Each structure stands twice: as C-alpha cells, then as structure tokens.
Amino acid sequence: MTEFTDVLFSIANGHGHITLNRPQALNALTLPMIDAIAAQLSAWERRVDIKAVIVTGSGDKAFCAGGDIKALHAAKARGDLQYLEDFYRREYTLNYRLATYPKPVIAVMDGITMGGGAGIAFNCSHPIVTHKTVFAMPECRIGLFPDVGAAYFLNKCSRAVAIAIGLTGLSLRGPGIIKVGLAKTFVGSGRVKEIALDNLDALALPVENAGIEQMLPQIEAVFGLASFDEIMTVLSARPGPWAEETRKILAGFSPTSLKVTFAHLSQARGRGLAEVLATDFRLSQHFMAGHDFFEGVRAHLVDKDGAPKWQPADLAAVTPARVAACFEAVPGVKDWAPPQV
Incomplete structure (x- = not known):
C-alpha cells in the first residue's frame, strides 16, 4: 500500500505541524487531504503536549492554491455526483473545525493562497502573511463563487x-492583506521556520505602504454601491485605466457567478461562519448541478482555450428569481450543518 504523503504531520516544540505537500499542484486540496487534516486535528485536540497547530505549504510557490477543481471536473464527467457533494460538505466542515478549534491554529501563507487555501488560512485563529503571499478569490472567473466561508471572512473588510x-478576484500581497483587515501579522519570508505561538509579536514587521492605498478610494466609490446594477452602471461610465481594466475583467466572468456572489456577500454581512457555510453548501450544490463551473474549468484548466461559453451569457438574463433559486435547498441533498462535538 502506498504511503499517503499529500499532507505531512509532525510534532515539535509543543506545536503540531501540518504541511500541505503537493507542491507540483501548488498544494491544491483533495478530499483525502481534507479527511487527513480533520482526523489529525481530532487526534491532537486533547494532547496536553500540543499547545498550538501550525499549517504550512511545501515548496517555494504556494501555501495552497485552492481545491483540486480538476478532480471535481473529472467526477462530473464520470457521473460521480456523490463526490461533488462529499467534497464540499467535508471541506466546509474542516473550515468550521479550524475556526472553532480549541487551540490556536497558525496558518503561514508564504506563497499563493487562493480559494480553498484561503478557506483554511483565514478561518484559522492566526492567519500570517509574508513577502511572498499572493491572495485572491478568483472563483467568478471559473464559474463558481467565493465559498469556504469567504462571505464571512471577506466581510471583515469594508463592504466595498x-x-x-x-x-473581480483582486489579488493582494501580504501588506495589502494587513491593510484591508484580513490579517494582523506580517512576517519576513526568511523567518517563517521560526514561527511559533510565543514569538509572533517578536517576528511581526510593521506595514507602512501596502501598495493598495491609491486604489481604495476607487474601490469604495464603485463597489460600495447598494446594488450590482448600480456598480456596473457607474463602472461603465467611470473614466480611467482602473475602471477600464475592471470592466474588462468582469466582462470575461460568469454572469451567474457575479450576481450570486454579490447577493451572497451582501446578505452574509453580519452573519456567523456556520450560517455562511450552510449557504455556501447550498450554492455549491446548485453550481455542481449547473453548467458554468464545469465550463469555466474546461476553458481555463482543461482545454485551456480561455473562451468559456457561459449560460446565460449576459448579465440581463440572470434575473433576481434565478439568483434567489440558488439559495434554496437542493432537492435530495441534505443541508450542511456544523458538526456536533
């Protein structure tokens, strides 16, 4: 039997260490990885010799680039609908487990952190960023929506x-993440191996110029508007390279993803993580039963033609009723609920 090495576990100096170990795939999460992490957290929970848990990614490029969406695409192709349910149900349970773990959990985002990787990092008690951190939630590009509790942790920022x-899938480096309020601790990449619960304050570097300051007034002026239609109207009329580039980005994304994402982030503001994850699960199962996600993965990751054919193809066809339907329970699929501990 082949030894499972996609996640590595060790204990040193009073810390349990979890290392995501698929560097060739930018440490993308698979279902066996999710299950292994959940089992190890349970095993470490009552150990008095472990005072905190540290999560890192192997290799020099990524913490975790997200879930293994190629595996989801393959499951759909072979008709394995149960996998599409199990992956999201167990991933969201892990997100919730990390957020409610009775010991501190330190996530060291020393590299690319997107999608499911952000779901691990920002649901931990101590998300750490470095000079190498690159964070984004680019789900609308592939016909999905920012899930894994994103409507909870992103709403720690201003609404806009x-x-x-x-x-937009706006990409932020380490200092920018601190600036918008998603994390509090910035550590030099050269010192990540020194990170421990007791020395986070000593390792933390000040953040002065985050590089996003000039963009923030435009973001607030446009994305702080009350409705999606208002955002698009004002963005269309706004001059300048930022507005032009933003319009170009949104024009290539799934219209359904954009409108569902706006609704989800708006409705979730002020709600708790459990409620957000329950909604994430309903949405995920509607998207798994739909067209755009698998078309987006095909276009960008499988065939790589970069030309997804969205259904519907224009924003006007994504009616309020169509958006609302995505938030309803999925027939035959049990809703997600927090685990009973």
Missing part, C-alpha cells in the same frame, strides 16, 4: 473591499 475581492 469585500465585494471587490469577491467579484
């Missing part, structure tokens, strides 16, 4: 910033 990140 949360909406901008969710809709």
Whole structure:
C-alpha cells in the first residue's frame, strides 16, 4: 500500500505541524487531504503536549492554491455526483473545525493562497502573511463563487473591499492583506521556520505602504454601491485605466457567478461562519448541478482555450428569481450543518 504523503504531520516544540505537500499542484486540496487534516486535528485536540497547530505549504510557490477543481471536473464527467457533494460538505466542515478549534491554529501563507487555501488560512485563529503571499478569490472567473466561508471572512473588510475581492478576484500581497483587515501579522519570508505561538509579536514587521492605498478610494466609490446594477452602471461610465481594466475583467466572468456572489456577500454581512457555510453548501450544490463551473474549468484548466461559453451569457438574463433559486435547498441533498462535538 502506498504511503499517503499529500499532507505531512509532525510534532515539535509543543506545536503540531501540518504541511500541505503537493507542491507540483501548488498544494491544491483533495478530499483525502481534507479527511487527513480533520482526523489529525481530532487526534491532537486533547494532547496536553500540543499547545498550538501550525499549517504550512511545501515548496517555494504556494501555501495552497485552492481545491483540486480538476478532480471535481473529472467526477462530473464520470457521473460521480456523490463526490461533488462529499467534497464540499467535508471541506466546509474542516473550515468550521479550524475556526472553532480549541487551540490556536497558525496558518503561514508564504506563497499563493487562493480559494480553498484561503478557506483554511483565514478561518484559522492566526492567519500570517509574508513577502511572498499572493491572495485572491478568483472563483467568478471559473464559474463558481467565493465559498469556504469567504462571505464571512471577506466581510471583515469594508463592504466595498469585500465585494471587490469577491467579484473581480483582486489579488493582494501580504501588506495589502494587513491593510484591508484580513490579517494582523506580517512576517519576513526568511523567518517563517521560526514561527511559533510565543514569538509572533517578536517576528511581526510593521506595514507602512501596502501598495493598495491609491486604489481604495476607487474601490469604495464603485463597489460600495447598494446594488450590482448600480456598480456596473457607474463602472461603465467611470473614466480611467482602473475602471477600464475592471470592466474588462468582469466582462470575461460568469454572469451567474457575479450576481450570486454579490447577493451572497451582501446578505452574509453580519452573519456567523456556520450560517455562511450552510449557504455556501447550498450554492455549491446548485453550481455542481449547473453548467458554468464545469465550463469555466474546461476553458481555463482543461482545454485551456480561455473562451468559456457561459449560460446565460449576459448579465440581463440572470434575473433576481434565478439568483434567489440558488439559495434554496437542493432537492435530495441534505443541508450542511456544523458538526456536533
């Protein structure tokens, strides 16, 4: 039997160490990885010799680039609908487990952190960023929506910033993440191996110029508007390279994803993580039963033609009723609920 090495576990100096170990795939999460992490957290929970848990990614490029969406695409192709349910149900349970774990959990985002990787990192008690951190939630590009509790943790930012990140896939480096309020601790990449619960304050570096300051007034002026239609109207009339580039980005994304994401982020503001994850699960199962996600993965990751054919193809066809239907329970699929501990 082949040894499972996609996640590595060790204990040193009072810390349990979890290392995501698929560097060739930018440490993308598979279902066996999710299950292994959940089992190890349970095993470590009552150990008195472990005072905190540290999560890192192997290799020099990524913490975790997200869930293994190629595996989801393959499951759909072979008709394995149960996998599409199990993956999201167990991933969201892990997100909730990390957020409610009785010991501190430190996530060291020393590299690319997107999608499911952000779901691990930002649901931990101590998300750490470095000079190498690159964070984004680019789900609308592939016909999905920012899930894994994103409508909870993104809403720690201003409403406009949360909406901008969710809709556009805006990429932030370590200092920018601190600036918008998603994390508090910035550590030099050369010192990540020194990170421990007791020395986070000593390792933390000050953040002065985050590089996003000039963009924030435009983000607030546009993405802080009350409705999606208002955002698009004002963005269309706004001059300048930022507005032009933002319009170009949104024009290539799934219209359904954009409108569902705006609705989800707006409705979730002020709600708890459990409620957000329950909604995430309903939405995920509607998207798994639909067209756009698998078309987006095909276009960008499988065939790589970069030309997804969205259904519907224009924003006007994504009616309020169509958006609302995505938030309803999925027939035959049990809703997600927090685990009973």
